[in-house]
Amino acid sequence: MQRSMEDRAVSGGEGVLVFDLDDTLYLERDFAFSGFRAAGDWYAGRSGLHGLAQRCEALFNEGRRTKIFDEALCGLGVAVDEALVGELVAVYRGHTPAIALAPDAERFFRGRRPGKRLAMITDGPSATQLAKVQALGLDRLVEHIIYTDAWGAEFWKPHPRAFAAIEAWSESPPSRIAYVADNPRKDFVTPRARGWWTVQVARADRVHRGEAPEEAYKPHIVLPDLDALEAGLAGLQSG
Template identity: 30%
Template sequence: MMVLVFDLDDTLYDEITFVKSGYKAVAGWLHQHYGLDEAQVYHDLEAQLMAKGRDNAFNEVLGRYGIFSTAIVRKCLSVYRLHSPVIRLNEDAVKCLERFREYPKYIVTDGNKIVQGAKIKALDFKPDQIKKAFVTYRYGRKHSKPSPYCFLKISTLEGVSPENVIYIGDNPNKDFVGIKPLGFKTIRILQGMFKDVRKEAAYEADLNIRSLNELTEDLIRKNFNL
């Protein structure tokens, strides 16, 4: 039996949409508590994101408004992490999950367990879409990727060997290197912030695709003899 396991961020949905949703929540909080123009603050955060990425975005923007302090940055981070995100599955993900509706499907994702849990709740997976989502940090950071811990749990739950489990992820820095030696099959989707990253063979997946529209039973059987 074939079992599919998906990464979450930049695999089933675009992570940038979560970031922007969080920025809107922070902009609203800053308007409420400091009287800042909500739309302008959001615009500034988005511009900072595009120019320099997420690192220190709150520090930069708060400094621009003359209200920077470590306490306010911490509060902004809290609002960002605890907000209820407005995100949705990518269209190719919806079609892919439907295409494989007869197969067991799981998620394995790293990250803050509250943040990842909120994302999973917002995406509102149906039972025939995702059987269970594993947030690795719930089991301790030592079991985050590249640890095979959660993947082995899935193998045990389904009563299959690793050779029957296929993982689809986007990050070659950690998604595949820990599970390939155990026999898990791996597919890298070339999208998101890591799409142009190239690594040595041990870190790369067995197969690359550019969209989940390419993921079919024929592709899997042809490449993995399942």
């Protein structure tokens, strides 16, 4: 893709970098385990029965991503009912997470040069995502954060509304904006179609490992972490 030198100014001190949150700036697995511990503590306090968090973690490590509380309760010999599972999910989503930025993300924010504008687009229940942002200190590091769920789940990625909102906020042409995220099934198709640069961070311990369903969903480049982000963008835009 050939672009003018003016349009290529995303690396260095110019342009706008827009991040995803989960598995891009921290490990989503860490939030899950933090939530399992919170739910396990809540259930132990209510029932006197321990071990729920450990069973949830084991199921997660086996690749389970749905009905984890149902299966963990069954493993403890507890009859499952929707009300109990609903309470566990509420504790999981509403707890104060014990999470930290990935080391490379921390290095990026600590060492970034002034002048580059930073934003974020994140899906998921708004209150849960806000708690993650606050726990990670990103509300002090990122200038503009869009919680797509505030508009309703129908506006989660790949819906274009959040990307259009970033363009309006930044007053930057699409070719000066890069989106950095992890999931090729939903993250890159819309910004790429709008003319943004797209970068996948493919962490070894990421949750979403699916492939892009077709060419339009693929990012421009794939990196193992954020340590190579500036060099990756510079190389991409020099082509």
